[in-house]
Amino acid sequence: MAAPPSSVLAFDGGRVLAADPSEAQxxxxxxxxxxxxxxxxxxxxxxxxxxxxxxxxPSLYMNATEASTDAEGLWSPTHQRxxxxxxxxxxxxxxxxxxxxxxxxxxxxxLPGSMEEGLADHVSGSLCESGAARLRAGRLSSACLATGGxxxxxxxMPRADASPTGAVRSGWSACIRLKGEADGTDPLDVFRxxxxxxxxxxxxxxxxxxxxxxxxxxxxxxxxxxxxxxxxLCLRAEEQGLSHVPAGWILEAAGLDAAPASWRGAAASAxxxxxxxxxxxxxxxxxxxxxxxxxxxxxxxxTHPGDLEVEISLREGSxxxxxxxxPDLQAKIAAALGRSGRATVQVASAHR
Ligand SMILES: [Zn+2]
Numbered sequence: 001m002a003a004p005p006s007s008v009l010a011f012d013g014g015r016v017l018a019a020d021p022s023e024a025q026x027x028x029x030x031x032x033x034x035x036x037x038x039x040x041x042x043x044x045x046x047x048x049x050x051x052x053x054x055x056x057x058p059s060l061y062m063n064a065t066e067a068s069t070d071a072e073g074l075w076s077p078t079h080q081r082x083x084x085x086x087x088x089x090x091x092x093x094x095x096x097x098x099x100x101x102x103x104x105x106x107x108x109x110x111l112p113g114s115m116e117e118g119l120a121d122h123v124s125g126s127l128c129e130s131g132a133a134r135l136r137a138g139r140l141s142s143a144c145l146a147t148g149g150x151x152x153x154x155x156x157m158p159r160a161d162a163s164p165t166g167a168v169r170s171g172w173s174a175c176i177r178l179k180g181e182a183d184g185t186d187p188l189d190v191f192r193x194x195x196x197x198x199x200x201x202x203x204x205x206x207x208x209x210x211x212x213x214x215x216x217x218x219x220x221x222x223x224x225x226x227x228x229x230x231x232x233l234c235l236r237a238e239e240q241g242l243s244h245v246p247a248g249w250i251l252e253a254a255g256l257d258a259a260p261a262s263w264r265g266a267a268a269s270a271x272x273x274x275x276x277x278x279x280x281x282x283x284x285x286x287x288x289x290x291x292x293x294x295x296x297x298x299x300x301x302x303t304h305p306g307d308l309e310v311e312i313s314l315r316e317g318s319x320x321x322x323x324x325x326x327p328d329l330q331a332k333i334a335a336a337l338g339r340s341g342r343a344t345v346q347v348a349s350a351h352r
Contacts, residue, residue, distance in 0.1 A: 002059050013047060018054040023086065027052055030092050034099055037127055043231050044105035051081040052095070058083035075101040090131035096124035101196075110234040112244040114195040118214025119230070122222060136219075136271070137278035142212030143267035145180025145205075147187060147260035150268065150279070151315035152176045154290035158300075162307040172294040175315070176286045181205035187256075187263045190214050191247040216267050220254040229253065268316035276319040277326055280312055287312060287323060288333045295337070305334040 005017040009024035013035065018024035031052065039045050058074040060083065072088035075081075075098045082102060088094040100120035111119065121139060125132040144150045157171030182205040194200050195210035202210070221230045233253060237245045256262050271279065280287060291305055310323035310330075323330050 002055070002061055005053055005055065014050040014052065016052045016054070019086070023054055027054060027084070027091075027095070030095055031099075034092070034096050034127055035103075038096065038099055038103055038123065041126060042100070042103070042123060042227050044107045045103035046105060047099075047103055048080055050102055051079070053081060053083045054086050055083055056086060058085050073098040077102075090128065090134070093124045093128040093131040093135060096127045097121060100124065107231060107234045107238060110237045110242070110245050111230075112247065112250075113189070113191040113193050114210040114214040115191070115218065115245075115250070116194075116214075117196040117211050118190075118216070118218035120196075121211065121215045122218045123227075133274035134278045136215075137275040137282065138208075139212045139215035140267045140271050140275060141178075141279055141282070142180070142182075142208040143216045144212075144264050145178065146182040146185035146209030146213060147264040147267075149180065149183060149264075150178040152178070152286065153313045153315055154287060155309075155311045155313075156291055156294035157309050158303070159307050159309045170298070172290075172297055174286075174290040174293055176290070178283060178286070180209070182209035185209050185213070185260070187213050187260055188247055188258055190217065191244075191250065212267070213263060216263060216270065217250055217254045217256065219270065220256065220266065221250070224255070225253065265316050268314050269318070271314060271317055271319050273319050273321055276312065276314060276321050280321065280323075280326060281329060284329055284332070287329070288336060291333060292337065305330065305337055 005019055007018050007020050007024050009016045009018070009021065009028055011028055011031075013031075016024040016027045016031070018027060035047055039047070058072065060074070060076055060079070072085045073094040074083040076083070080102075082095070082098040084091065084095055084098065097120040100123045101116065104116070108116065108119070121135060125135045141150055152175070154174045154176065155171055156173075157169050160169065163169055181203065185206065190210050190213040193202070193210060195202055195207045195214075218230065225232070230253075233245045233249050237249070251257060256266060287310065291308065291310060294308070295303060311320060312323065313320040323333070
């Protein structure tokens with residue numbers, strides 16, 4: 001077994017084991033907020049005494065050979081223990097996700113396949129507003145990537161206020177489709193495969209795809225009927241003596257059908273401006289490629305990227321953002337293009 005972290009903080013309801021007392025205290029402060037809020041949010045939830053271990057890599061065993069289930073967090077029902085990576089992208093959100101697994105009562109056990117992962121993600125987004133757009137962008141884009149890809153359009157043109165008055169502004173458009181390694185997934189496999197279990201061996205791209213599809217289905221049901229609407233499906237299945245909620249019930253409640261295109265369109269439509277900004281941050285290369293394409297094709301290579309209007313839109317769905325809304329990325333692209341511009345000049349002078 002992995003050795004426990006050295007610093008132990010006991011509190012009412014469990015213990016935090018971390019590298020030092022201040023790290024333990026930080027996690028305990030998060031628990032004190034998240035646990036009661038989670039109980040208020042979801043029906044049929046409760047907490048037994050639990051341990052939270054803060055580790056570099058969350059693992060139960062010294063030499064972990066199995067891929068960890070959520071990479072940044074793990075829940076072991078046998079040990080009543082959450083293992084949390086201190087390097088998690090958003091430690092509070094990861095903790096909220098694992099706490100959801102810990103709190104779910106028996107009725108939720110009727111959710112099929114990977115749906116519990118979608119629920120844990122959805123709850124973590126509800127409880128941690130600051131990480132929610134990033135989480136949604138990650139999960140919804142994964143759902144698109146599993147079912148055909150994310151289609152985007154980038155339009156580049158000179159900014160109106162940087163052009164001579166009355167001048168014709170000619171623009172340049174690129175259509176881009178981001179493709180994922182999990183492309184071609186049958187979305188109904190989300191009800192058959194438990195992507196969150198370490199015993200389910202899946203490539204990381206496939207795993208992300210199932211997390212995305214599960215998140216999409218859960219969020220559509222919760223939008224329509226709340227968490228109680230989702231739980232009602234479990235209770236109804238239980239009453240009818242079923243072992244799991246049938247896939248057809250979930251499709252109906254979520255307003256989805258079996259075709260990948262229905263999931264892809266729903267995931268793209270669920271992305272708003274905040275999620276599109278996060279998506280652009282995740283895949284900045286397609287934007288800089290489009291700006292470079294514009295500069296090359298128009299011969300306007302001395303144009304500063306700040307004098308361009310760069311609009312990025314989702315082709316399925318309605319979200320649109322301007323690159324100027326993401327100033328740090330705009331500056332990064334300008335710097336990269338500036339460097340390559342200077343490099344070209346240097347090469348030219350070397351040949352003179
Ligand atoms: Zn999980």
